[in-house]
Amino acid sequence: xxxxxxxxxxxxSALHTPDVPGMRVLLDCLHAxxxxxxxxxxxxxxxxxxxxxxxxxxxxxxxxxxPKVIRRSPLSWIRSxxxxxxxxxxxxxxxxxxxxxxxxxxTLYASVEAICLGADQWALGPRAPKAQAQAVATHGITVIxxxxxxxxxxxxxxxxxxxxxxxxxxxVFCGGxxxxxxxxxxxxRLCPQxxxxxxxxxSETSFITLTQAKTPHGSVGRAYPHxxxxxxxxxxxVGEIWVKSPYLFAGYAAGDHSDTRWDVGFLSIGEMGxxxxxxxxxxxxxxxxxxxxxxxxxxxxxxxxxxVQMDHVQACAVVAVxxxxxxxxxxxxxxxxxxxxxxxxxxxxxxxxxxxHQVPKExxxxxRLPLLEAGKPDLVKLRALALGA
Numbered sequence: 303x304x305x306x307x308x309x310x311x312x313x314x315s316a317l318h319t320p321d322v323p324g325m326r327v328l329l330d331c332l333h334a335x336x337x338x339x340x341x342x343x344x345x346x347x348x349x350x351x352x353x354x355x356x357x358x359x360x361x362x363x364x365x366x367x368x369p370k371v372i373r374r375s376p377l378s379w380i381r382s383x384x385x386x387x388x389x390x391x392x393x394x395x396x397x398x399x400x401x402x403x404x405x406x407x408x409t410l411y412a413s414v415e416a417i418c419l420g421a422d423q424w425a426l427g428p429r430a431p432k433a434q435a436q437a438v439a440t441h442g443i444t445v446i447x448x449x450x451x452x453x454x455x456x457x458x459x460x461x462x463x464x465x466x467x468x469x470x471x472x473x474v475f476c477g478g479x480x481x482x483x484x485x486x487x488x489x490x491r492l493c494p495q496x497x498x499x500x501x502x503x504x505s506e507t508s509f510i511t512l513t514q515a516k517t518p519h520g521s522v523g524r525a526y527p528h529x530x531x532x533x534x535x536x537x538x539x540v541g542e543i544w545v546k547s548p549y550l551f552a553g554y555a556a557g558d559h560s561d562t563r564w565d566v567g568f569l570s571i572g573e574m575g576x577x578x579x580x581x582x583x584x585x586x587x588x589x590x591x592x593x594x595x596x597x598x599x600x601x602x603x604x605x606x607x608x609x610v611q612m613d614h615v616q617a618c619a620v621v622a623v624x625x626x627x628x629x630x631x632x633x634x635x636x637x638x639x640x641x642x643x644x645x646x647x648x649x650x651x652x653x654x655x656x657x658x659h660q661v662p663k664e665x666x667x668x669x670r671l672p673l674l675e676a677g678k679p680d681l682v683k684l685r686a687l688a689l690g691a
Contacts, residue, residue, distance in 0.1 A: 307356075307376065309332050309335075310418060311329070312417065314420035315421060315422065319425040322425040322428060323347050323404065324405065325348075327346060327349060328348045328410075328413065335356050340404060341361040342362065342403065342676065347404040347405030357555075358372075358374045359555055360372040361405075362676070370557030370558060372506060372554065373553055373555040374508075377548075378548065378550065378551065378552075380418070381549060382411075386415060386419065392445060395421075396416075396422070397424070397442055397445065398424070399423075399434075399438055399446050400424075401426050402676065403675045408448075408449065408477055409425070409447070411447070411508075412475075424437055424441055424443065426438075431455040432459040434455070436459075438456070438471065439467075443470060443471055444471060445472065445475070448475075448476060449479065451678070451679075454482065460492055467493060469493070472496055473496060474496050475501060476498065477503060484615055497515075500523065502523065502583065503526075504573075507545050507549065507569060508549035510583075511524060521584050522584070523582065524582055525583075526549075528549075529549070530546040531544070531581070533576060535576065537577060537578070537579060538577075540586050544568040545568060545569050561588070561590055572588050573587075574588070586601045588601075588603070593630040595628050595630050602620035602622065602632065608655050608656055609652065615637070615638045615643065616638055619634075619671055620633065621685040631664070633663065634648060635679075636648060637669070645666075645667075664688075666687075671684070
């Protein structure tokens, strides 16, 4: 696959949902070699950029609500398109589906990849889960890019539409958080022939790791092709994660983040984790989410990962609120079906797996987690709920 400094739309690519907000602007920019900006809020999720060269700009508030604009070169994504083509054989014969707004970098990436590889594409974000599942089945979708929450809704939609399976689906790329075992099992039942590939990355880094069939439970996989990983700690011990790759961003066009640091070509975004002897990466969480409970450092992500592996749990988010006696009090919001675990069962599970200091003080069942446009839990809203606002 030939690589160019700007995106090169493939003439075979067919867009079947051209009226999705932002899509026509995106197509115009790709064909004209213009830069573009994706943003989760505003009149359009994609706007043209007036810079004299093609840049990809992605505005994000993140789960913490702090705004920033990521700038990256087209080549940083084009190189990943090459990996998709060479590793998985995904080409113009495939059919893509996405489930989020083009203002979200995951949906934007998948859309641009489909257009440049020549694949057909359906942007299903505006549709209800039942209609999304019907479209995946009817149109013979072969490739999906989605967050764990979006996949959970797709599974629900398939049940509502009484769809027995997605026989054409070959690859499911999942990013943006831990995929609950309940969702993974239900999804694999719908498409037993498909590879479900969970990846870890960020707007600043793009892909960092990918899971495979033999990836240990709880790991986010080994390094994505051409990525060099470094953890500042001995093997098996928690340290800061550093990444060096051809997919890194070019800097912030607006805003910044105190955890984003460079070290001789390596980038850290404040993620903590550890590597096993086989170089599988295990995440602990972000430094800026770590809290102290009774003088012990706790990563809320540890609790979220633990809880989403319980039967019937579809999604989970943990926030901390001030506590005069213990420093912080952990509130766990759980989205599950009617057969989901009770609060004491969640607490007992966390105590058995993680220890007493990582047991949420409160467990609240919620019909549906509030989400950002990116499909990730809105921690700002959840913290307000926890505080009674």
